[in-house]
Amino acid sequence: MDAKAVAGIASRAQAAADIYRLPLQHRVWRGQVGDMQGSGAGSSLDFQDHRSYLPGDDPRHINWQAYARTGNYSMKLYREEVRPMVDLVLDVSDSMDFDEAKRARVLELFYLSVHAAIKSGATLHTYLVKGSSHLRVQEDAIHHHAWLTEAANLPATGPAAPADLRALPFRAQSMRLFVSDLLFSGSPDPVLGALTRGRGRGIILCPFLQSEAAPEWDGNYEFVEAEAGTRHHHRVERSILKRYLEAYRRHFELWKTLGRKYDVILARIPSAPPLQKALQLEALSMGALEVWT
């Protein structure tokens, strides 16, 4: 995909970010001073609590009326306003890139996440992950789409190699957005555990293809593994196809079940429909995104 096309996708995603936002309103966050409600006391206008004065407290927040009534120093505590932290992780394995529609949808979700985080005033850390490899991408590289080159330089993986998020330096209590098709073998626990480590809030945006969810295979096929490039001759008959569909369903059922256990939102987003329509199917209902009000 050329830079112009990527820029077009980024523009569409940015426009979508004017409609959709990250679900940052329902939780308290830690971080630098910002617009979001923090978990501690701060200097916002929102009153939070009273407490006894302790040496070192800011004398400007002494409640002089209470001192007049009681003779004791008490402090007025106001809500802290912080900038939330968003850790965005993009799975750049080849399974995300082998199909034109899926690639476009992945880029749309990535740029949507970036712009939604920026628009929310969050501090954004962006990581690219490919199997056990990862790297952090600077915002400039994202805006100039240079990250694509960096992603391409990540070492290749074996077929269906699971994304290893454990080594990523997620910030405590950050929101962790993971854009991945989740098409790798193994237990979801390591990924989900990493997303929720340190009281993090995990959201998975999972693009998928119709040809993956409901293929119309019938007969002999030479399947090319998207990541390893290996070729496999398979004969798919109706019974085999039925069992494949069942395995596919069970795979994502497991992710959703464990996602609920880890309190990670998993929203599957089809690649074929336009982005807004695709997001309305599951991302909004599952709370992975919200509409600006």
Place this chain on the structure above:
Amino acid sequence: MDVIFANPAGFWALLGLPAVLAIHFLQRQARTVTISTLFLLDQLQKQSLTGRRVERLRSSIPLWLQLLMVLLLTWLLVDPRWIREDSVQRIAVVMDGSASMQVFKEDMAGALDRELSHLETVASQTEYVMLDSRILGESLYHGPSRSDLIASLPDWQPLGGDHDFTPALRVARSLVGQEGVVILATDHELQNPAFDARVLSTGRPTANCGFAGMTVEQDESGQWLWKALVRNYSDQPQTRQWFLQSGGQKSAPRSVSLEPNQLRSLSGAFPGGGDAAMLILEGDSFALDDRLPLVRPIPKPLALGKNAPRKLDRLLDPLMNSLENVTPPGSGEVPDVTLASYDPLQPAIPAGNLILFVDQARSAGGFLDGRIAAENHPLTEGLNWQGLITQNSPSIPVTEQDEVLLWQGGRPLILLRIDQGARQLILNFELARSNASRLPAFVILVSRFLEDIRDRKVAPEHRNFETGQAFQLAHAIGEDAGPLLFTARRGPLTSEEEIPLNRAATLRAPAEPAFFDIRQDGVVLLEAAAYFADTREADLTSAAPMNNLREVESQLTMRHAEKDSHWQFWALLVAMALLASWFFIHRPTTTSTTAQPA
């Protein structure tokens, strides 16, 4: 109504069924697809791990439509027709009665059975008539049963020579009418036979060796010798064994080698003490010319008397000695023919068979002038009389019943007189004063006259004939005369036939090689042998198969059957099946593009 197929070749279209099945069985070319979910597929059973060369046949709408299409196309192509219940066809089979058919008779029975069973199917009823091409009288078979017709063939004996089929075909066509089928069953190709006949030939080029002719003669020492011709009718060298059988004795087998198409002569002494012998050649498929019966020829004796002045002995004796198989009468024997002179001064003509010529004491002087002209008569046929010189002499009285054989000017020179059954050759010139005795035509005329007398003489003789040869046999006539008893001997088989005298003029030698004799009232009139010597029939190299019955089959089908009235519907159905099959193969997928949550 029975159904027949006007175009059975259309059944080849059924090959489309296995073709369609094979196409559906065969592995489609593996489609290459890049997928990201191979790990899910690998978890499934091993059956899916590798592709197969042959796919299991999957029931699909296009498959059944294509099979239906093939069946319908086959139905249309074979052109089914329903035979009308009231249809009757007549088939006449003219069997080639020539001897060469002996070789191919069994093949012909099979071919006829096969072809007629095929033709039978085009009509509800079939009437058959089978004739011999020699038109022997009664038909060989007449009736509705093909099996009976075939069963009559073994008794049929084709023994004739080469002959024209047209008369038999004419009879056959008249029997079956213009709408009937006339089949000429023969052993060689025949283009455009008469009366729109169809040709069925089962012949094929076949090597044959056989006897092609024979003579039995006396050499100068009086020894009887036989001489037989053997011919190789093929393009390949042949070697055969042969031997002579006589009176229960066999000679040692000898070998004769023949180059392609070579004719060789075999000869040997006639077995002493025997009057009959049989030359036998090692057998081959054509047996008629492998046996050559022969008898030592003994002509009827003919006693030639002389009743003329002694002065004419010098003239007459050389003439009498030049005649073959003629002897002077024995003592007291009445001569069969008398060579007599006629003296105009004593004009008395003796009775009986005569050769009468003018003899007078003195010459009348002068030669006869005028052109010499011969009448058209068997005795003078082909003879040249232009060198005849005769002198003028008194004429023998000529009667109105006399048949003039030769004229000179206005004078009858030679006459044939039949007087009370006696035949008299009258030479109306002075023999001694002519050059007639030195003229070949005269000698031949006398010989012919004597042979005529001999033929009419009732006496035993031994002769050799070709098979089927017609001949005349002098026999007793009158109220007391009995019929002729014809006895033929073919090896151990002997057949006798009594021939009424009114049929005695149409005697023929047996059609197969055999010894035979003819007796009348216990008296042997003829001892003879009949041998096969028809080289045209023995030559089987030009035999060839032919069958143009198929051409008439479609006409018969059109005549006796009705076409399928629904063929347009079937054709429409084929088109619909074709379109439907195309639709089901190329129809777009009906799967929704909307994602379904897992």
